[in-house]
Amino acid sequence: MRPDEPAAILAPHPYAPAPYRVVARHAETPDTTTLVLRPVAGGAGPAVAPGQFNMVYAFGLGEVAVSVSGHDVPAGEIVHTVRSVGKISRSIGAARPGEVLGIRGPYGTGWPMAEAAGRDVLVVGGGLGLAPLRPVILELLRRRADFGRVEIIVGARTPSDLLYTGELARWRAREDLRVQVTVDSAGRDWYGDVGVVTRRLPDARFDPAKTVVFACGPEIMMRKTAEALAGLGLPESAIFLSMERNMKCAFAQCGHCQFGAAFICREGPVLSYARLRPMLAVREL
């Protein structure tokens, strides 16, 4: 099809974002905000799998890749948690209810929820890495009877950097899952754990032979977690990590997100440790 043929002109451009209106916002921490958005055109949103990401556009500035941290497809609602670190993410994080952002997506692979059915599930989220795991946790709770033991380990820089504190408290109060929270440092008013997330693994209750692990966070945290879990007897194929690379086009055309032979935007961001381990061992890849 030639680009000037009518069908090509009418087809949505792959880079064109759809306008979404901010309907709610919640300041998680001083630099991290959760936004709830709905299509300006109304109706249901596109199907989203836990673990996928969108390109979120601040009009006039540009777009960044942001993990989906919640969704309600029939209502068209999409939830994004954004940390303000650059010009674009600061603008997105500052968006108020009523303002319009652009969204295109979702892109990438999701967490393999089907593989988790009938098995123990260990979720390890560090820092902002908890955001793409939130839909996993919500799905695990929604279909709780379909899974074995559910263990959640959350790491953060300090107690005041923890995300979703209200939900964390509700999850911790439940008896059908176990949540461990640890921070890198804390003041005297913190009575929880202090230390790296891998220190919490020996306390997690799961059967290594029938467990699936979903982990997201800083790369070194995921690598150390995967190494520790492999040491506890988990097969590398049962450990899934969500990788972060520089997404631009988000559909495997530009190569900005290439990680070895993998395009993280299309084959990831969720990949098995069995596939990632050789690449994670290569410095500066």
Add this chain to the structure above:
Amino acid sequence: MMAPAAPPGGSPLGEHPFLRGLDPEFLRALQPLARSREFATGDHLVREGDVAESLHLILAGKVALELVNAERPRLTVQTLGPGEVLGWSWLVPPHRWRFDARALKPTRTWAIEAAGLRALLEARPEQGYRFLLRLLPVVAERLEHTRIQLMDIYAP
């Protein structure tokens, strides 16, 4: 609370993960140096600068390792729980604690008298070597974790 009961013919110290599997004869020699200690929430197990008189093996509870700096609020850099070991200042001259350790909940430990323990390790070098082979991985792990924390990996 009573100290844990000794298994028949053995030392109750051997029930602690740090000592489990060590030579029973060495554990029996260690037993007279140990006493059960209890700490209420908020109690200090040790304070920075104090003589490190004991090795604490944590049996129950939770302990915060705190750095004290007059110009800043106290900072908890690690918490320890059951089965873990509190510090090695008792072994390394000048045998003074380098941090505060405070109970975050009711905590129970085996406190092993440091001077006696050092003498025992000196007098029984082979068993002392086995003992230090248990301690060194604790030191190495805490050093590695401290390095990771130093990277401030969750910072933007």
